[in-house]
Amino acid sequence: MNLDALTLDVLRRQHPAWRLLLADSAPLVASFFHRVFIVPNVRVMSQADLAEALEDTLFALREQLGSAAYPKAATEYLNDWAANDRGWLRKFYPPGSDEPHFDLTPATEKAIAWLVSLTERSFVGTESRLLTLFELLRQMNEGSEADIPTRLRELHKRRDEIDAEIERVERGDLPLMNDTAVKERFQQFTGLARELLADFREVEHNFRSLDRRVRERIALWDGAKGALLQDIMGERDLIAESDQGRSFRAFWDFLMSQARQEELTELLDRVLQLAPVAELAPDARMRRVHYDWLEAGEHAQRTVAQLSQQLRRFLDDQAYLENRRIMDILRGIEAGALAVRDRPPAGDFMAIADTAAGIDLPMERPLYSPPLKPAIASVRLEAGEESADAAALYSQFVVDKAMLARHVRQALQQRAQITLSELLEDQPLKQGLAELVGYMELAAEQGGTLIDDSIEDLVTWQSSDGVHKRARLPRVIFSRR
Numbered sequence: 001m002n003l004d005a006l007t008l009d010v011l012r013r014q015h016p017a018w019r020l021l022l023a024d025s026a027p028l029v030a031s032f033f034h035r036v037f038i039v040p041n042v043r044v045m046s047q048a049d050l051a052e053a054l055e056d057t058l059f060a061l062r063e064q065l066g067s068a069a070y071p072k073a074a075t076e077y078l079n080d081w082a083a084n085d086r087g088w089l090r091k092f093y094p095p096g097s098d099e100p101h102f103d104l105t106p107a108t109e110k111a112i113a114w115l116v117s118l119t120e121r122s123f124v125g126t127e128s129r130l131l132t133l134f135e136l137l138r139q140m141n142e143g144s145e146a147d148i149p150t151r152l153r154e155l156h157k158r159r160d161e162i163d164a165e166i167e168r169v170e171r172g173d174l175p176l177m178n179d180t181a182v183k184e185r186f187q188q189f190t191g192l193a194r195e196l197l198a199d200f201r202e203v204e205h206n207f208r209s210l211d212r213r214v215r216e217r218i219a220l221w222d223g224a225k226g227a228l229l230q231d232i233m234g235e236r237d238l239i240a241e242s243d244q245g246r247s248f249r250a251f252w253d254f255l256m257s258q259a260r261q262e263e264l265t266e267l268l269d270r271v272l273q274l275a276p277v278a279e280l281a282p283d284a285r286m287r288r289v290h291y292d293w294l295e296a297g298e299h300a301q302r303t304v305a306q307l308s309q310q311l312r313r314f315l316d317d318q319a320y321l322e323n324r325r326i327m328d329i330l331r332g333i334e335a336g337a338l339a340v341r342d343r344p345p346a347g348d349f350m351a352i353a354d355t356a357a358g359i360d361l362p363m364e365r366p367l368y369s370p371p372l373k374p375a376i377a378s379v380r381l382e383a384g385e386e387s388a389d390a391a392a393l394y395s396q397f398v399v400d401k402a403m404l405a406r407h408v409r410q411a412l413q414q415r416a417q418i419t420l421s422e423l424l425e426d427q428p429l430k431q432g433l434a435e436l437v438g439y440m441e442l443a444a445e446q447g448g449t450l451i452d453d454s455i456e457d458l459v460t461w462q463s464s465d466g467v468h469k470r471a472r473l474p475r476v477i478f479s480r481r
Contacts, residue, residue, distance in 0.1 A: 015107060016086065016087035016088055016105060016107035016108060016111075017107040017108065017110050017111035017114075018111075019086060019087075019088075020086075020088055020107075020108060020111045021111055021114075021115075023086075025070075028057070028061065028070065029081065029088060030111065030112050030115055032053075032054060032057050033088075033104060033108060033112060034112050034116075036050065036053050037103075037104050038104075038109065038112060038194075038197075039283075041197060041292040041295065041296065043103060043201075043295065043296060044094070044101050044102070044103050045101065045102055045103075046099055046100075046101050046102075047075065047078065047099060047100045047101065047102065048099065050074075050078060050102050051074040051075050051078060052074075054074035054077060054078065055073075055074045058070050058074060058077075078091075078102060079091070082102065087105055087107065087108075088104075088105060088107075088108045089102045089103070089104065089105065089108070090102065090103045090104070090105055103201075104201060105201075105205065106201050106202040106205045109201055109202075113194075113195075179275075179276040180276075182274060182276040182277060183276050183277070183279075183280060186271065186276075186277050186280065186282070187280070190282065190283075190286060193286070193289045197292060197296055200296035200297060201296070204296075216338060251297075256294075258416070261290060264290040265290070268286070268287055268288075268289070268290075269287070272286070272287060288413065291413045399431055399434050399435050399437075399438040401438055401441070401442060404435070404438050404439055404442055405442055405446075407423065407427045408423065408442070408446075408478050411423050411426065411427075411478070412478060412479075412480045416479065416480050417477055417478065417479050417480070418477070418478050419457065419475055419476060419477050419478075420439055420440075420443070420457065420459070420473075420475075420476035420477075420478070421457040421458070421459055421475075423439075423478070424439075424459055424461075428461060429459075429461040432461060432463055432464075432469070433469075433471070436459060436461075436471060436473075439476070440473070440476065443476045443478065446478075448478075448479045448480075449476065449477065449478055449479065450476075450477040450479065451474050451475070451476055451477075452474055452475040452476075452477065453474045455474065455475040456472050456473065456474060456475070457472070457473060457474075457475050457476075458470055458471075458472055459471050459472075459473060
């Protein structure tokens, strides 16, 4: 990229990361996003949860800066930050949900990462990075060497070095890494792990951009369907076979290996127990950073699945023919929306009379019935005494199935399978039988869950009034998909 004055001027006016750094509210925005999204590695958050967290942050700031600071409501700030003129948040509706959700844009994460890099480090390590660069050059040189004798000489050289090291260890000569080298390499590992999570958000953004281009092309296409399909499939194959697509696929195949996950878990546990690493007070989430990689990769995979679903709907010839008139109308609406996307008109510019046709069949009309004259007796009203207990009206509760699903996912991060009774030992029932039924319903809905009727498990819990209760149910086994 050529950093001339004109290019930088365009970036200053158009790039969301630069606009964030120039904004008056940049301290609030950057600190809030870093605490809510980046530190806990949250990829998507509903509007209700994000607005609640922002309201708490705004309340604390108003206590310190005065009631006039940040006067707008949390939802207004979220909508402003997701607007096209800022582009710091991505606002969207997940499939099957009518509640808006939010996610960081890659530009916002880059700006926050740059702000994090401004903080003073305890020391700047250079040895580990030099060794990393040397190792990368060696891998490129050996991986691109096509001459067989040269490759054999390199392999024999490495074998001799390993044999010499084995002999030194057998003699009791154990060269150990000093504390400074351990700290330096752990800091480099932490930085690369965080950068990898940020890369996932950018990869997901690129896949969404591809999906958007495909939808725009379908909306504006007026030629033959076969030519459009060939064009779309060719572009998708080009993305899949690109450097980014191949790298992502290789990374995903490597990380999905059960042996690799177990090896990463063991290595992280051992490294975090080292005294030099413990002195750095590392983030507790670093122990499960490989599971954060998996969660971030799943979001990218779901974006690719949505693109495939869009193509499958287009390939459905029968549905396309039966709804051709509807599709023409929808394409006209989409084409009009795309035409005004960059310059939206002010105020309401489209009206919809009704979303469905009103059908009134003749036989559904009620017959005439003469009104009855009520006989009203002139009786004196007397005040009565009501002894019913109204506490039942206020004792209603709702079982949060999303929280139950989160408990199952967290348990499966440490093991491949878990029974419902084992899960309830770590996460006891708080809402009694209703919560237990919620787990059973979740098991019936999720794929990969086994319900064994031949084995019974005993589940016990304590109700709010202190009564111990128990239930027998078939064995439910949750498995990692």
